Amino acid sequence: MTTSSRDLISVPLTAALFRGAAEIETTGHGVTVHRLPSRARAQSTDPQLAMVEAQPSGVHLALRTAASTIELEVLRSRTTYTGIPPRPDGMIEIVVGDAPVASATTSGGITVTIDMSTGARFVEEGPSSTARFTGLPDAPKDVEIWLPHNEAVELIDLRADAPVEPAPDRGRKRWIHHGSSISQGSNAVRPTGTWPVVAARRASVELINLGLGGSALLDPFVARTIRDAAADVISLKLGINLVNTDLMRMRAFGPAVHGFLDTIRDGHPTTPLLVVSPIYCGIHEDTPGPGAFDPDALAHGAVRFQATGDPAERSVGKLTLTAIRGELARIVRDRRRTDSHLHYLDGLSLYDQADAATHPLPDALHPDAATHQMIGERFARVLSDLPA
Secondary structure: OOOOHHHOEEEOOOHHHEEOOOEEEEOOOOEEEEOOOHHHHOOOOOHHHHHHHOOOOOOEEEEEEOOOOEEEEEEEEEEEEOOOOOOOOOEEEEEEOOEEEEEEEOOOOEEEEEOOOOOOEEEEEOOOEEEEEOOOOOOOEEEEEEOOOOOEEEEEEEEEOOOEEEOOOOOOOEEEEEEOHHHHOOOOOOHHHOHHHHHHHHHOOEEEEEEOOOOOOOOHHHHHHHHHOOOOEEEEEOOHHHHHOOOOEHHHHHHHHHHHHHHHHHHOOOOOEEEEOOOOOHHHOOOOOOEEEOHHHHHOOOOOEEEOOOHHHHHHOEOOHHHHHHHHHHHHHHHOOOOOOEEEEOHHHOOOHHHHHHOOOOOOOOOOHHHHHHHHHHHHHHHHHOOO
16 A cells, blocks of 8 residues: 555654754744854855855754655755756755665755846745655664755655654764865765765764855854864864965965864864865866856856966965965964874875876866765775874
8 A cells, every 4th residue: 555645644843853953943834954053144144155054964864763654845945047057956865774775856946046247136936845755664763864965955844654753862973074065065966975974974973064165264153163062073174265265365364274273172172173174176276266167168068167366476375275285284283282182184185186187076176976985985084093
């Protein structure tokens, strides 16, 4: 007998079901996820940050249930740009035990299209979509439902054909990671395929992913968010957004890094803290930002990035990835004289020029799905070996 949605039990979407979120907000349709708390969000008017922190990268529902059928109804929100190919539809994955067993793509919802030449915004509203998972083992089990890493969703209803309760705490170490769109998962194709999730699952740690596309900019409110959160290990992957936004010069960069670390240390004086420099990115290794879309690629219907800065301006403090790696290594080396729990990881150990020859960045900036997997596996070994 086939179970229909009418036969399912509606499950209250309480905060106890969520893992990896800072806050759960009640909306007109249901609930939505935030990866930054309201106090942090109130200190920024940047629409880019507002968009990406509401995209639930690393966030999942953790359930204990005997249900064989589970549905999650969502209303997605996505942003597209005139003249730029839209990103693939978001994906919802279900994991039973420790194995991903099925996935469903989102559709409909709210699409905002922005014309970057004029600033005009066009809004198209569509229906909600439902991810339906059937044939699950009809015995008590732990189930995870991973939300899209690349688009915001309002969760309207969770339904199952058996009672659902929050999964028990597994006692895993809590890892907070902060980084850029690469850490959020750009160009990964599924939420469990972003490199931080790959690393967390392999190292058996609980991930709180503060990978914020275009927004790893040493914002003090992000440092305070990390300071105030429970954590057993913290990592900060810094650099690429500071170059491709051309946000600051070397004079400001060093003190800003020190201030960011000082704030985190106010709440985590002895927590293992790993500073990770940028992975290899040929366009910005020795050429400053800002970064921009490559118009020739767009003319052919593809997305590719380019660096538009002048390498000669390195002499006046413009940032490149090479310069940032050197400065981050120096800062950590100096601070370790009084902070033995601070560590440095050269991002080139995760992805270097040789890797770029075999696993090229398809848009010259973000790894593809296979490269996310590779980076995640390499970082899992780092997590496992990190001194307590």
